[in-house]
Amino acid sequence: MNRESIKKSNSLSRKGRRDSFYILYLMAFPGIAALVLFSYVPMSYVLIAFLEYNPIRGLLNSSFVGVKNFIEALQDYYFRQAFINTVIIKLGQTLVTFPFSVLLALFLNEAIKPVRRVIQTASILPYFISWVAIATIFRNLLSPSGGLVNEILITWLGKQHPIQFLSDPKIFRLLIIFQDAWKMGGFWALIYLSAITSIDPSLYESAMIDGANRWQCMWYITIPGISTTLSTMFIILIGYLVLGPFEQVFSQYSPTVYSTGDIIETFTFRLALSQQRYSYATAVGFMQGILALILVILTNKIIRSIEEGGGAF
Amino acid sequence: MHSKVENKVYSRFSRIDLGLFLIYGVLLIVFVLTFYPFFYELFLSIMPYESYISTPVHILPRGFTFLNYRRILEHPDLLRAFSISILRVLIGTPLNVIFTMMCAYGLSRPELKYRNFLSILFLIPLYFNAGMIPYYLTIRSYKLMNTFWVLILPGLVTPMWFFVAKAGLTKYPKEIIEAALVDGAGHWRIFWSIVMPNNIPIVSTLAMMYGIGHWNEYFWTRILVNRDLWTAPVYLYSLLNAHSVIQGLGLGVRIEPQTFLATIASLLIIPVLIVYPLLQRYIISGLTVGAIKG
Numbered sequence: 001m002n003r004e005s006i007k008k009s010n011s012l013s014r015k016g017r018r019d020s021f022y023i024l025y026l027m028a029f030p031g032i033a034a035l036v037l038f039s040y041v042p043m044s045y046v047l048i049a050f051l052e053y054n055p056i057r058g059l060l061n062s063s064f065v066g067v068k069n070f071i072e073a074l075q076d077y078y079f080r081q082a083f084i085n086t087v088i089i090k091l092g093q094t095l096v097t098f099p100f101s102v103l104l105a106l107f108l109n110e111a112i113k114p115v116r117r118v119i120q121t122a123s124i125l126p127y128f129i130s131w132v133a134i135a136t137i138f139r140n141l142l143s144p145s146g147g148l149v150n151e152i153l154i155t156w157l158g159k160q161h162p163i164q165f166l167s168d169p170k171i172f173r174l175l176i177i178f179q180d181a182w183k184m185g186g187f188w189a190l191i192y193l194s195a196i197t198s199i200d201p202s203l204y205e206s207a208m209i210d211g212a213n214r215w216q217c218m219w220y221i222t223i224p225g226i227s228t229t230l231s232t233m234f235i236i237l238i239g240y241l242v243l244g245p246f247e248q249v250f251s252q253y254s255p256t257v258y259s260t261g262d263i264i265e266t267f268t269f270r271l272a273l274s275q276q277r278y279s280y281a282t283a284v285g286f287m288q289g290i291l292a293l294i295l296v297i298l299t300n301k302i303i304r305s306i307e308e309g310g311g312a313f
Numbered sequence: 314m315h316s317k318v319e320n321k322v323y324s325r326f327s328r329i330d331l332g333l334f335l336i337y338g339v340l341l342i343v344f345v346l347t348f349y350p351f352f353y354e355l356f357l358s359i360m361p362y363e364s365y366i367s368t369p370v371h372i373l374p375r376g377f378t379f380l381n382y383r384r385i386l387e388h389p390d391l392l393r394a395f396s397i398s399i400l401r402v403l404i405g406t407p408l409n410v411i412f413t414m415m416c417a418y419g420l421s422r423p424e425l426k427y428r429n430f431l432s433i434l435f436l437i438p439l440y441f442n443a444g445m446i447p448y449y450l451t452i453r454s455y456k457l458m459n460t461f462w463v464l465i466l467p468g469l470v471t472p473m474w475f476f477v478a479k480a481g482l483t484k485y486p487k488e489i490i491e492a493a494l495v496d497g498a499g500h501w502r503i504f505w506s507i508v509m510p511n512n513i514p515i516v517s518t519l520a521m522m523y524g525i526g527h528w529n530e531y532f533w534t535r536i537l538v539n540r541d542l543w544t545a546p547v548y549l550y551s552l553l554n555a556h557s558v559i560q561g562l563g564l565g566v567r568i569e570p571q572t573f574l575a576t577i578a579s580l581l582i583i584p585v586l587i588v589y590p591l592l593q594r595y596i597i598s599g600l601t602v603g604a605i606k607g
Contacts, residue, residue, distance in 0.1 A: 021425070023500045024422055024500050027501070028416045028420055031412045031470030031475065032431060035435060038451065038452075039437075039472075040438075041451050042444075042448045045448075048447070107340055118344065119340045122348040125351065125586075128525055128592060129585060130528070131529070132529075132546040132550045132581070135553060136575070137354050137578060139574065140578075151372075152372070155369045155370050156370065182347065213332070215332065247532060251553070273449075281444075286443075289444055293440055
């Protein structure tokens with residue numbers, strides 16, 4: 001009797017377990033479905049890079065052209081220009097933003113708490129603001145007619161002509177590079193700062209007793225203390241070298257700055273949505289995706305060898 | 314002897330002071346450079362037309378008016394754009410948070426078969442994406458173009474925030490869930506009455522980041538829906554590149570393009586400023602997990 005009831009309750013609980021087990025799948029299902037529908041199904045559309053896709057004829061009736069689109073892209077002057085621009089801009093952004101944010105973190109670490117809090121609050125704010133609003137702010141500040149910077153240059157400093165910050169190709173690229181430090185610097189500094197706070201404080205105390213000054217503490221304790229985080233972050237950033245800052249450029253560029261500011265993403269966008277060259281644009285995007293994949297995997301391997309137990313993600 | 318010691322103390326002090334001077338100087342410059350542009354944008358938006366016109370260099374606020382805001386919010390197109398933006402945040406964010414948490418909970422339970430495979434499914438899109446055109450054609454094939462849901466569904470569960478949620482839930486003590494299971498509670502009930510209320514920091518991080526994402530996104534909205542469904546940033550984007558549009562809106566009277574753009578941008582910035590204290594609190598917990606470990 002007793003044994004039977006135990007058996008019964010056991011089988012009940014097993015049934016209950018199985019039921020709740022299905023519930024788990026049901027709970028995970030919407031997210032997985034969205035992922036498959038919007039991240040994996042598009043991957044199958046990569047196929048059109050090998051076709052001469054015609055939206056009217058559809059996928060099945062478009063003719064197969066092999067790697068023609070890829071070869072055409074490699075010979076395309078404007079694609080090469082966009083590719084070079086992307087790498088220059090990303091490299092520039094990395095080389096400016098990275099040291100800037102490390103320095104900001106180091107300096108914030110030295111400041112007294114209320115100051116640190118105020119500066120942090122101000123410096124992370126741009127990270128949360130839409131690129132469109134940022135573009136508007138910079139337009140307002142830099143516009144040749146009515147922009148604050150040009151108003152100062154002309155009215156106070158006696159310059160004859162306004163500087164065309166947003167339509168001069170040379171200045172535009174520099175603007176895009178330094179703007180990244182402005183928008184993202186505070187955010188990255190926050191990450192480095194949280195790495196700094198995990199350094200053992202007794203290291204500083206004993207260094208102070210030995211007579212080390214502020215800069216020596218920074219150089220011999222803080223920087224080595226966060227070196228793993230720093231190298232990991234730097235390598236991650238290098239891994240994304242061929243992925244351009246699309247929203248940033250798209251919200252601010254214009255035909256006059258294509259020669260220095262056009263990146264692969266904006267180039268692809270124009271090919272597809274204003275020229276309807278879907279297959280060619282897909283081929284360009286696909287090449288970029290593959291190149292990015294290779295770079296990220298490669299850099300992840302390097303990170304793994306630096307720190308035991310895993311790379312980014 | 315005495316003076317030597319004093320000298321040493323003095324020199325050390327002065328060196329530290331100089332260092333501090335440099336540090337606070339740099340921090341002050343960073344503060345001005347990041348804070349001033351927002352300040353500038355906000356005071357332009359409340360500057361009356363007369364004082365704008367009569368000022369040669371607009372470096373400090375002069376005068377005060379809400380007229381610019383009134384003009385914009387009275388305009389049907391802009392009012393609609395802001396309403397859609399707000400709707401998108403209010404409808405999209407809870408769905409994002411709930412489904413991301415459910416998904417993370419499901420995939421963090423050891424009894425779920427294939428959970429490693431399913432996690433890898435979320436990992437791959439972080440490394441490779443098909444590109445703009447395949448995505449566009451996919452959305453088109455689903456007949457989602459020009460619907461409100463195209464603003465919500467594609468990003469329902471983002472890999473990045475999925476991993477943040479999963480990392481957070483993995484830290485949550487398993488014994489509590491096991492005990493509830495033994496007591497006969499189902500996973501559905503455990504999720505709603507134990508997991509969700511006890512992981513408020515994760516839930517808040519997700520809500521903040523998804524919410525900000527909805528509020529700020531402009532590119533795909535511009536591509537995938539027509540003017541009737543444009544959100545505020547899309548509208549602002551279209552105005553940025555066409556001053557003629559500003560005249561076309563019938564706002565040309567006594568409103569400067571500079572002030573006009575500043576007012577719309579301020580309307581995008583102010584809501585972020587309002588939730589900013591919350592944002593700052595949760596960003597550290599969310600992003601140190603997300604960006605460094607994932």
